Amino acid sequence: MYFELVEERGAEELVLCSDSNSGLRALVAIHSTALGPALGGCRLQPYETEFDAVDDVLRLAEGMTHKAALAGLDLGGGKAVIMGDPSAGRSERLWRAFGRFVDSLGGRYITAEDVGTTRADMDLIRRETEWVVGTSPSTGGGGDPSPVTALGVHAAMRAAATYKWGRDRLDGLHVGVLGVGKVGGALARILAADGCRITIGDVDPDACRRLAAAVPCSILDPAGLLTLECDVLAPCALGGVFDDDAVEALDAGIVCGSANNQLVHEDVADIMAKKGVLYAPDFVVNSGGLIHVAAEVFGHGRDWSAERVAAIGETTLRIFELADAGSVSTAVAARELAEDRIRQISGLNTIRTPQR
Ligand SMILES: NC(=O)c1ccc[n+]([C@@H]2O[C@H](COP(=O)([O-])OP(=O)(O)OC[C@H]3O[C@@H](n4cnc5c(N)ncnc54)[C@H](O)[C@@H]3O)[C@@H](O)[C@H]2O)c1
Structure with a gap:
């Protein structure tokens, strides 16, 4: 089996x-x-x-294979x-x-x-x-990747706003952040600095209270966030958030957050598209953390990571365009783009070099 x-x-x-x-x-x-x-x-x-x-x-x-491939990493x-x-x-x-x-x-x-x-x-x-x-x-590590993950989500969100509304600035938009732990909390701080209206929700009321003391926001229960009328919903808690019923109840223009495996199955992205919700695939959006630790693997500095995290926005835009051009969901377009890079680069093995 x-x-x-x-x-x-x-x-x-x-x-x-x-x-x-x-x-x-x-x-x-x-x-x-x-x-x-x-x-x-x-x-x-x-x-x-x-x-x-x-x-x-x-x-x-x-999922990690696809994430690394789309982040342009040799991993x-x-x-x-x-x-x-x-x-x-x-x-x-x-x-x-x-x-x-x-x-x-x-x-x-x-x-x-x-x-x-x-x-x-x-x-x-x-x-x-x-x-x-x-x-x-102190042991040579790069520390917590979460703030970098939040920066990547932000870059993807700006790309999604550009694609949907022709504006890459987020000021004035209403963003719901579901899960305000390490990534969601850092994201909410960035969005507040952008001038967004923010609504947060978390199963841990203390996490909400702590964040609300630092960032102007409203607090809702987690279930309420999933049906909140807002411009952008950022799922930053656990995976499995969207099944067919949850998508029916969605009232957001864009879904763009850090949680891994947000869709219960890939076809959920089609239902979102039919509903007019622009879904930024999670494994593209949340690759900032992987980029941060990849820098540690390869011994690269902050500039190297910053360039790649900024490129998450460009990759997200490319996926939206490919999805439109191929009449497929954004989830399928992202997976196919990842698989294409893996095919292209593994094909290099036919060229023998002294080292390999
Ligand atoms: N930390 C990173 O760098 C990173 C990188 C890539 C992906 N992710 C993904 O992003 C998500 C958040 O990661 P994190 O590091 O911030 O985790 P975290 O544990 O710091 O925060 C998660 C928050 O979600 C809350 N939560 C749990 N279940 C919930 C529910 N059902 N409804 C509402 N809130 C709920 C928790 O109380 C917590 O405050 C996870 O899915 C993680 O796999 C994180």
């Missing part, structure tokens, strides 16, 4: 690791190394079944999941065991922080392997 899942996703490798002493049960999916080493975060979360964990890690790894896509409860069972041994597991893959997979994991966890992993990014600056 697992071979079929790997083949359906077009992944290269699925690796399991178990360490009974620490209780580590981890999976790494290497979806593609066609463009470079497979980079993607490590999630620590409970799964009802092993099947759910395998399905999730393969799906997330595929492939991978992901790790550790099956467990993030509020219990964390130990130095767990992270160091996982670090050794990652090290055994010899650099084919590079890990990073993700849902349920922290920078401190990455620092422990770093003690066992060099194949980890997003560690503390």
Whole structure:
């Protein structure tokens, strides 16, 4: 059954690791190394079944392949999941065991922080392997990528406003931000400086209160944000926000936010398009964080990241144009553009060089 899942996703490798002493049960999916080493975060979360964990890690790894390709990076896509409860069972041994597991893959997979994991966890992993990014600056890492992710979302939002309304300035627009954690909070601050009218919502009322103390905004419950009449809705919480019913209830002109896997399935983007909602695909919009950690992998400075984060706007515009020209949804246009780059660049392998 697992071979079929790997083949359906077009992944290269699925690796399991178990360490009974620490209780580590981890999976790494290497979806593609066609463009470079497979980079993607490590999630620590409970799964009802092993099947759910395998399905999730393969799906997330595929998303990373597309994200890296569209960000123009020499990186492939991978992901790790550790099956467990993030509020219990964390130990130095767990992270160091996982670090050794990652090290055994010899650099084919590079890990990073993700849902349920922290920078401190990455620092422990770093003690066992060099194949980890997003560690503390004191260990040579680049620190939290979230502010850079927010800058990328902002660039994509301006591109979407240009495409839809012929204006790249966002002042005066009403933006709903769903989820005001690290990315959503940073985004709201940028939008406030732009002169947007902001409505926020989060399952954590304290997160809303903290932000509202710093940024002029209204607060709504999360469900209310999904039906809010606004110009732009920025989902910055968890994935799986839009199924067919949720799209029916949408009252926004543009959807552009950082949350991964916002659409329950790709066809949801068609329903959005029919409704006149311009969807900026999540894996394009939220690639700023990946660009930030890629700079760490390749030893590039801030200018290198800043140029690529600004280019997220240009890529987003190109995807809108391709979608229109090909009469496909923006989600399909983005995926096809990513697959095209992977095909083009992996085709270079036919040219032999002294090194390769
Ligand atoms: N941090 C990054 O650099 C980065 C990069 C790419 C993608 N992303 C994605 O962006 C999203 C946000 O990331 P983050 O780092 O800000 O996470 P975070 O944990 O700091 O913030 C998420 C916020 O969403 C809230 N939330 C959770 N479930 C919710 C729900 N059902 N409704 C409303 N609010 C809810 C949480 O309370 C929290 O305040 C995630 O989907 C993440 O995968 C983040």
